[in-house]
Amino acid sequence: MTVTVVVGTQWGDEGKAKVIDLLAAGNQYVVRYQGGHNAGHTVVVGDQKYALQLTPSGVLYDTVTPVIGNGVVVDLPTLFREIDSLESRGVSCARLKVSSLAHLIFPWHQSIDAALEAARGDARIGTTLKGIGPAMVDKVRRSGIRAGEVLNPGTFAAKLRERANAAAKEVADVGGEPFDAETVVAEFLAHAERLVPYVADTVSLLHEARESGARILLEGAQATFLDIDHGTYPYVTSSNPVAGGASVGTGLGPRHIDRVVGIAKAYTTRVGMGPFPSELTDDLGDRLVDIGREFGTVTGRRRRTGWCDTVMLRHAARVNSLTEIALTKLDVLDTFDEVKVCVGYAIDGRRITQYPDTVERLAMVEPEYVTLPGWKCSTEGISSWDALPQSARDLVSIIEKEAGVPVTHIGTGPARNAMVVRS
Ligand code: GDP
Ligand code: IMO
Ligand code: MG
Numbered sequence: 001m002t003v004t005v006v007v008g009t010q011w012g013d014e015g016k017a018k019v020i021d022l023l024a025a026g027n028q029y030v031v032r033y034q035g036g037h038n039a040g041h042t043v044v045v046g047d048q049k050y051a052l053q054l055t056p057s058g059v060l061y062d063t064v065t066p067v068i069g070n071g072v073v074v075d076l077p078t079l080f081r082e083i084d085s086l087e088s089r090g091v092s093c094a095r096l097k098v099s100s101l102a103h104l105i106f107p108w109h110q111s112i113d114a115a116l117e118a119a120r121g122d123a124r125i126g127t128t129l130k131g132i133g134p135a136m137v138d139k140v141r142r143s144g145i146r147a148g149e150v151l152n153p154g155t156f157a158a159k160l161r162e163r164a165n166a167a168a169k170e171v172a173d174v175g176g177e178p179f180d181a182e183t184v185v186a187e188f189l190a191h192a193e194r195l196v197p198y199v200a201d202t203v204s205l206l207h208e209a210r211e212s213g214a215r216i217l218l219e220g221a222q223a224t225f226l227d228i229d230h231g232t233y234p235y236v237t238s239s240n241p242v243a244g245g246a247s248v249g250t251g252l253g254p255r256h257i258d259r260v261v262g263i264a265k266a267y268t269t270r271v272g273m274g275p276f277p278s279e280l281t282d283d284l285g286d287r288l289v290d291i292g293r294e295f296g297t298v299t300g301r302r303r304r305t306g307w308c309d310t311v312m313l314r315h316a317a318r319v320n321s322l323t324e325i326a327l328t329k330l331d332v333l334d335t336f337d338e339v340k341v342c343v344g345y346a347i348d349g350r351r352i353t354q355y356p357d358t359v360e361r362l363a364m365v366e367p368e369y370v371t372l373p374g375w376k377c378s379t380e381g382i383s384s385w386d387a388l389p390q391s392a393r394d395l396v397s398i399i400e401k402e403a404g405v406p407v408t409h410i411g412t413g414p415a416r417n418a419m420v421v422r423s
Helices: 016-024 076-088 107-123 132-140 147-151 153-173 181-198 202-211 243-248 283-292 310-320 390-403
Strands: 003-008 029-032 041-045 048-052 065-068 073-075 097-099 103-105 216-219 259-265 267-270 304-309 324-328 338-347 350-352 366-373 407-411 419-421
Touching: 003 016, 003 243, 003 310, 016 041, 016 216, 016 259, 016 324, 016 407, 029 202, 065 202, 073 076, 073 132, 076 181, 097 147, 097 181, 097 202, 103 132, 107 132, 107 153, 147 153, 147 181, 153 181, 202 216, 243 310, 259 267, 259 310, 267 283, 283 304, 304 310, 304 366, 310 338, 310 390, 324 390, 338 390, 366 390, 390 407
Parallel strands: 003 216, 003 259, 029 065, 029 216, 065 097, 073 103, 259 324, 304 338, 324 407
Antiparallel strands: 041 048, 267 304, 338 350, 338 366, 407 419
């Protein structure tokens, strides 16, 4: 197995970073392939907690080269803040590479994101306000600026100035916060200079690494149901988190991918708006928030919570060609009297077998549940399958059967070693 994709199977925050951190030990490259600093990836090592937005989660190993792939949109102030923070904590970022093809985010993207969200009112998406959508719009309409352009300071400066002046008008058009183009230009010329040593032709780099036998992990941000094509549109992000996005966002073709690990929480969470069939809006939902500490890493927002939904996982298994699932946060369910898992959807009393292809239909589904007795004992830190309580093992078996793929990892706490690994 040379190239592995790690992809979220729900609405994000499944614990992707913890699994990547665990798998990274046997890999030489960890590559972010889409999204930007809307991601919040938490890695806990001993008493140290790292919350990463842009830097690939493998950065903590000095045997790993972290790569920001071409599919990522890069916010330079965040990148440098993160590098400074990691380095001040003794984590070297000298090996970090940023794809020359990755697009840059500018402050006007954030102004436009905020203005569009405000204009949507009750129909807002609930974005992270990081400017991801507007930066992706610039990429698709071919007016974006890419990281590689900083290697030619003269043309970069001219293009930056031209874009900043055009963007000032676009921001005014959508009623956004006005900004001074020359101030932004000066700020970003300095950032551009600092970016130069990190810029690389990462597509060739990764192919050469693979051809010489290196093992490569492709780190997804967000998740399947936030995917611009396969997610609950319009309540989605503006990129392709699905496994196919890993090929697009790194340049490693589909046949180079050997393994696709889908990360799923033992329950479900969502930040932002949009339908959520297995949502719990009662005190059981509050308990999941409290015990699971379900507050966004990036925005601090309270996450919505609900039971595990295997209809979602089955669809995620299909669209990502999952080879396996890593189930996280099982320990959060330890104190519940009963644990439910959604195994089907019905609309108007009739069971449906396909995942609904519109949010309107998704909002109509009535979830069907299997109820298991709670195991009512601590699973925290358990690392062997046999040590798990029977009811917890039954939950895993239902998920495997319904999703149609094996569950190879089971998370039992935030710590690196709190994980059952089944061979
Ligand atoms: P990501 O965006 O998918 O990488 O996930 P986040 O880092 O945003 O959120 C996952 C949260 O759950 C983090 O605070 C992790 O430290 C924590 N976490 C991950 N796995 C486990 C687990 O098995 N049990 C518990 N209790 N916490 C976990
Ligand atoms: P990680 O990688 C959870 C959500 C936002 C919003 C929608 C669009 O940590 O799992 P955007 O700012 O991307 O335009 O917002 O997507 N969202 C996430 N939710 N985890 C994330 O990342 C997310 N990144 C974006 O809340 O609903
Ligand atoms: Mg997260």
